[in-house]
Amino acid sequence: MKVFAGNSNRHLAEAICNYLNLPLGKASVRRFADQEIFVEIQENVRGEDVFVVQPTSFPANDHLMELLIMVDAMRRSSARRITAVLPYFGYARQDRKAGPRTPISAKLVANLITEAGADRVLTLDLHAGQIQGFFDIPTDNLYALPILTRDIVANYDIGNVMVVSPDVGGVVRARALAKRLDCLLAIVDKRRDRPGESEVMNIIGEVAGKDCILIDDIVDSGGTLCNAAEALLKNGATSVTAYITHGVLSGGAVTRIANSKLKELVITDSIQPTTAVQSAPNIRVITTASLIGEAINRTSQEESVSSLFD
């Protein structure tokens, strides 16, 4: 078993290797003067079970091409099996037609990864489980929920916690957390009665006096989260914290969150935190290295990964 990494999340790849007690595989993933990617695998992989850790986070196109070219190089170097490890799967939100004559980019990306020569794919909290069905090769989708749960239990008086879904689309995910914590569930229901009118935030559930935990898979602009925090506090919540697996944090998201009423935003390292994220006053990053490391270990030994979710 050998673990390699592109440039999108070397910190996580190194932490995974640390967990596995393996050196990170030697590979050079550089740019030519015109910014085309050049890859050179610098150690033998013939007959090896190879894992390429490369979340396709911002800049998604560059990181995806690094992954595809690395997989191409691995295949041409006679690797026995190649697993693409994408803790964050870029283009996942384009998982269905958004309108007439639009692409399904998540399916395209699945096809590209397969075409490049990946034999298996390992993901974490895929935006939609259906994306596993876009692949004809084996996939394993890990859940961050056990890690998030442990962190919540360590930091909160569970008796006073209320799990909150920031929108109706996230209720299933929120319910899974509430069930695990054995606590109540509330929902923020955004409504815009007429186009152009401003959104009204209805809170379904009694949040007064509660420590609210917002849960979701992706935080992008942070707008939804900050508005939800505001609405929850207006409804008497004691505090609002958000636990979100993937910290996309586009544009002014870090500043928006710093200036918000959120007590804390907890994200994972599925996307390598920028220095802005690292120095943000109310953002904390928890690592998925042992979860992913253990999944790599087990799949390499043809063992089940399902017990990782207990």
Place this chain on the structure above:
Amino acid sequence: MKVFAGNSNRHLAEAICNYLNLPLGKASVRRFADQEIFVEIQENVRGEDVFVVQPTSFPANDHLMELLIMVDAMRRSSARRITAVLPYFGYARQDRKAGPRTPISAKLVANLITEAGADRVLTLDLHAGQIQGFFDIPTDNLYALPILTRDIVANYDIGNVMVVSPDVGGVVRARALAKRLDCLLAIVDKRRDRPGESEVMNIIGEVAGKDCILIDDIVDSGGTLCNAAEALLKNGATSVTAYITHGVLSGGAVTRIANSKLKELVITDSIQPTTAVQSAPNIRVITTASLIGEAINRTSQEESVSSLFD
């Protein structure tokens, strides 16, 4: 027949549509906040013969993904046939293994374009003809030589012209031009006797008193060209001009060329010229719009394109 364009060379796409007397197809190719690409084809393409003009020039990964996502959207919109038009084919220089455990990225890109759903590919002066063999779908590779030849004939006293290949790898291409112009051929033979020693430029052929025309397919850093110009002038050439199909012009290439002894660099619009290129004192751009437009016209009518090379 409908012609669409991504964002890499809208000038050329519009000029092609002008030649064809067609409006450019309506499509929105935008970015989300996290810079993922979003495509929306804004007119009906059901049953249509569709051409997507999108050279995969800098930034190659973004332009390639735009192309792939557009092709995906076209396919899902029931286009009858989709031709990917790549006047410049990014990653073409990675057309063979550069060393052990390296990719063949040009082949990967060919597979990705096919996998996205292109039915045919139209290229211009491919870096290596072999790249056509990387595709299992039909390809047409156009030659800029007739356009370049016409420009040379219009600007030079052919009796005094010497065609020069800037390196031994380009002799076949240079010979084709020399034959067309019915003039002599010289070669710049760069040699480095020992690693670390500086390159020696040997000129094969008698260039004294001649107007030298350097010809090649790609100008990237411009270093080779500027050094060749210097060597040719030292050997008594009257003037040195370069005719190069694809103006990649990375890094400080435009400045390097402006400060060089090159009388002029003539490139085509296979890559959309930057404002720096447009305002450069000694770079001139000639258009391939009618060549590509005519090729689109003929292939759409199932006619041969070979007479375009006469």
